[in-house]
Amino acid sequence: MTNIAFIGLGNMGGPMAANLLKSGMQVTVFDLVEASVNALVEQGAKAATSAVDAVADAEVVVTMLPAAAHVKSLYLGDNGIIEASRDDVLFIDSSTIDADSARVVGKAVEQAGRLFVDAPVSGGVAGAKAGTLTFIMGGSVDGVAKATPVLQCMGKNLFHAGDTGAGQIAKICNNMLLAVLMSGTSEALQLAIDNGLDPKVMSDIMLQSSGCNWTLQKYNPCPGVMEDVPSSNDYQGGFMVKLMNKDLNLAMNAAANSESSTPMAAAAQGLYKLHQRNGNGDKDFSSIFTLFAKD
Numbered sequence: 001m002t003n004i005a006f007i008g009l010g011n012m013g014g015p016m017a018a019n020l021l022k023s024g025m026q027v028t029v030f031d032l033v034e035a036s037v038n039a040l041v042e043q044g045a046k047a048a049t050s051a052v053d054a055v056a057d058a059e060v061v062v063t064m065l066p067a068a069a070h071v072k073s074l075y076l077g078d079n080g081i082i083e084a085s086r087d088d089v090l091f092i093d094s095s096t097i098d099a100d101s102a103r104v105v106g107k108a109v110e111q112a113g114r115l116f117v118d119a120p121v122s123g124g125v126a127g128a129k130a131g132t133l134t135f136i137m138g139g140s141v142d143g144v145a146k147a148t149p150v151l152q153c154m155g156k157n158l159f160h161a162g163d164t165g166a167g168q169i170a171k172i173c174n175n176m177l178l179a180v181l182m183s184g185t186s187e188a189l190q191l192a193i194d195n196g197l198d199p200k201v202m203s204d205i206m207l208q209s210s211g212c213n214w215t216l217q218k219y220n221p222c223p224g225v226m227e228d229v230p231s232s233n234d235y236q237g238g239f240m241v242k243l244m245n246k247d248l249n250l251a252m253n254a255a256a257n258s259e260s261s262t263p264m265a266a267a268a269q270g271l272y273k274l275h276q277r278n279g280n281g282d283k284d285f286s287s288i289f290t291l292f293a294k295d
């Protein structure tokens with residue numbers, strides 16, 4: 001039984017840690033929100049009083065935090081978790097952050113003689129709950145080999161994209177496309193509605209036509225078309241608009257660095273920024289549909 005520390009028990013981390021428990025792992029958990037820790041303790045986890053306390057005996061540490069600032073502060077700040085960990089530990093950071101920050105953290109971990117893998121995920125909260133996430137890893141062959149059996153408890157598809165930071169690059173490319181697809185699907189559905197079509201019928205047509213994409217298959221943005229998705233729950237839960245904006249910023253910064261042309265993502269970023277300014281930062285990202293809807 002592997003002894004795992006899991007830090008960051010939010011929309012994604014909570015169900016991911018629960019799947020580790022279901023696979024028979026021994027899991028010690030920590031989050032700044034006590035209720036999130038308690039929810040995992042009810043499922044069999046051990047509560048830690050701090051991040052440093054959580055990692056003390058762990059063979060593998062998984063972190064799932066909002067953004068790079070949180071990750072850097074946890075690993076590199078005062079009372080950082082690197083020094084507090086075992087010599088033979090593997091750190092897996094599954095947060096979505098910029099590749100440079102992942103490399104800085106990875107280097108600090110490796111300089112301390114430990115292993116580090118960046119392993120951001122795709123698949124959303126539903127994938128986290130079902131244990132069907134896609135993990136995109138960046139790091140050494142040794143790190144990836146040690147991470148694989150742990151990540152298989154939480155995911156279905158595992159990829160090794162390249163060296164440290166490569167997982168993050170692959171992840172932001174994917175999410176950049178997702179923002180474009182969600183915006184485009186929303187405007188197509190609203191155009192259909194404005195011209196008298198039923199959005200469910202329109203969705204069924206596109207699902208069997210060349211416009212078919214993941215947002216129609218798994219995450220329809222129009223309320224009432226699909227059950228058990230955020231659009232049918234007042235856009236609560238899921239992947240917050242402010243996190244999509246974070247990812248779009250990461251993608252656009254990466255594009256600026258590599259002088260890549262990303263005009264579709266620039267349009268989607270403009271829409272998501274406006275949507276957040278209108279007070280929708282904490283809603284699920286499929287709520288971009290409401291930007292196109294008539295009052």
Ligand code: NAD
Nearest residue numbers: 008009010011012013031032065066095096124125238239
């Ligand atoms: P979230 O805000 O729901 O959860 C983050 C958790 O981290 C919170 O519970 C917070 O209290 C905790 N936290 C922050 N700083 C901490 C610290 N120092 N110590 C302990 N806990 C701390 O976010 P989320 O939706 O779970 O997303 C987490 C990461 O996964 C983000 O980087 C996001 O971009 C990425 N992601 C999210 C989704 C999604 O659908 N929600 C999908 C793929 C990737």
